[in-house]
Amino acid sequence: MARSHTEVDMFKSLVRFKSAVLPGAFISLGLLVFAFLLFFTLYLSQDSQLFTQIDSRIYRLLNFTLYQAFLSTVLSLVVGVLLAWALAHQSHFRGRGLLVALFSSSLVLPTLIIVFGLIGIFGRSGYLNQVSIFLFDTSFGSYLYGLGGILLAHVYLNASFASRALLHSFESIPKEKYKLAKSLNFSVFERFLYVEYPALKSTFLSIGSTIFLLCFTSFAVVLLLGGSPSYNTLEVAIYEAVKLDFDIGMALKLALIQLSISAVLVVLSSSFRTGLTNLKTSHTLIPWKEPKLLQIIQWFIIGVFTLFFILPLVVIVVDGIGADFGRILGEALFIKSFITSISLATVSSILTVIIALLISNARRNFTLPTRLATKPFAKVVDAIIAFSGNLYLAIPSLVLGLGFFLMYQTYEGSEIVWSTAALLTANVLMSLPFALSVLTPAMHKTAQRYDKLAFSLGLTKIQRWFYVESPYIKSSLGYVFALAFCFSLGDLGIIALFGSDEFSTLPWYLYQLMGSYRTTDAAGVALVLLVLVLSVFIVLPRLFRSKIH
């Protein structure tokens, strides 16, 4: 009897939450079917031998890939926490908002541009070495190339993203808790351990796993700064299999290895979860200042990271400023690429926001004990939905492009339509993990806090959205929108297979310029791209905020 009771109960709750679960679940299912189709198309078009020999080199690559991804993640998180902590406690200074927006923009800046910016500072003849030669008459040499360079670039690209998300968690800690901590005379460490860490934990894990997967599939950075084939990643092996040997069977096999590792990671990370009871509720200002020493440390951290983040960008500006902009901006191909890039970015960012909202709306049903989390299937469903959102991190972009290309061959259709579809899908998939890692905790928290109230008031979906979700997540939404827009603007993955003079994006145009000695023009276009991405990234979230108000 007890059993039938739970079954009835389960059925009831399923019906109750179906409108919240279904759209997101449908999208997740669609994404998974898409992934399956992708691999299936690849499977059909390989010659015959699925079981190509995997040599010891692949194991070595895999080893190194995991090792550098682990180190990069740990470093990015440490840096991200320090930065977020410093910024959280220095909440009122001129230009803070701008600085925060700038920090988080490095994630969406085109990797190739950033790497060259980093080289301009930390490279063999970068400013750091030049200053050192000027002051001490010695150069640090070419320390940048190798594991150090990989880690540096990964921290640059990811720590800022981590700090943005963690800062959000810091800020959602009720100020009353700080008052309590103060009255209990907590030390900084105690305060961190008992007040701040619990609030960070869930963001920490979801951001950490995202960064890990991102570094795991990192390609351009590793290749350019790695310095030696012993510092290559699995992605390079896939590149080799596709590009040089045209061994689709091998590429498929490697992609499956990568997919299974990523799948394990995604599932593992979704099982780490802690209930969060904090919401940004009070606007109470904390009336006291941090102790002098702490303030100095916090300012030091902010100062150092500001330099670390801004200097490479300055290099790009300095390099680009001398370009002949009148001519560059007038080039027909530039204008065409510009229009294509902006249109694609607009559409894919709108799609990303919608899909991310639906998925996180579905997911929270399976993570809240008040909804379906206590049901036996909840964990599995949750992991599957989470995995579908992180698909991009699991599927190498080269394989994604290849799969799309083969589908285009199999299912015919206009080239432009297919190219557009491929780029849109890739862009949405690429932004989704980030969008979700920002929105999922936020959506989880609102439901946790307001579910009982909302249900007892019998709010409709729309009312609930306007009174409960929207006020809390609107700033995240603007951020996600800008993130997806800029990601799409800077991507140089799939376009390499689909690009031509008729279908070109800005990064592809930039890469073409680099490939034909036109370094000055390339530097100019890089600057245009940088300015574009930065202004969108900084302006868009603000616009969004005032729109909803």
Added chain:
Amino acid sequence: MFSFIRILLLSILFSITALSSDTKSITLTIYTYDAFAASWGPAPKIKEAFEREHDCELKFVGLSSSIGALRKIQLEGKNTKADILLGLDTSIAQTANRTGLFTTHDLNTTKLDLPIAYFDENFVPFDYSYFAFVYDKNKLKDPPLSFEELAAMPEDFKIVIQDPRSSTAGLGLLLWVKEVYKEKAGSYWKKLSPHILTITKGWSEAYGLFLRGEADMVLSYTTSPAYHIIEEKKTNYKTAHFREGHYGQIEVAAVLKSSKHKELAKKFLAFMHTQTFADIIPTANWAYPVIKGTKLHEAFDTLHRPEKMMLMSGKTVETQRKAIVNEWLEAIQK
């Protein structure tokens, strides 16, 4: 906000329809690498010249690399829109032949001005150059003049090279070293490896690093300095003249079996051996033309032009490439 989105969507739709309704009697499509197809590359001039002589539209499609173009054709199979593949080099042409997608050119190529005889049933040469290390003479007074000297340079002397698994230039260097050192190539790479700053995916990144002063030398072509002299009026970029000789790169093109306009496509191959084409190549693709007596820009006189071109036969490359790459990987791993 929404009206803005609507306008954007509409404009996308319009641009799609505008692009797809392109009309002209016959279109001859050529797949090539991006730098060749670019608006500043040789493609626009060649298009103009060829269309003046033939009633057709010449369309260049630039891919990320020539190997990329070949892969795209392989993926597209019989449905490919390409009539011609242009830009592979002789090392990889054999691989392309094995796909069985290309047809014979029926041209007499014996009169071409090549430093080394080359004949293939399907692929015809249209330009060539030599691999060489480029350096900045303002920064490097005594460049190494042989592979031995290169490996014996001081510890902090660094070069950038390209990965042979993704770049034809990188593969060229590998074959160059193999030709010079034969079975000792592996141990030479071991000696050289401390001097390798980094290995890039393609030529662009490597050359970019060099121009930023990250490395003392970069693997490029003997004709690279011509670009700096003619376009940028800079004479400080030179190539190191290696005693062992220089490995070459002959670029080739072929017609696809699946092409619907084979006759016209073959006419284009023949057009590549006219003076008009030969005059465009040197200052647009920065390589030597294959027609005897072509007058080159005076900047080319200042270039080092090796007497002899080293080149492995396509067959040898095809059978040994994997082994050579593995030998290199083993030697260079840290």
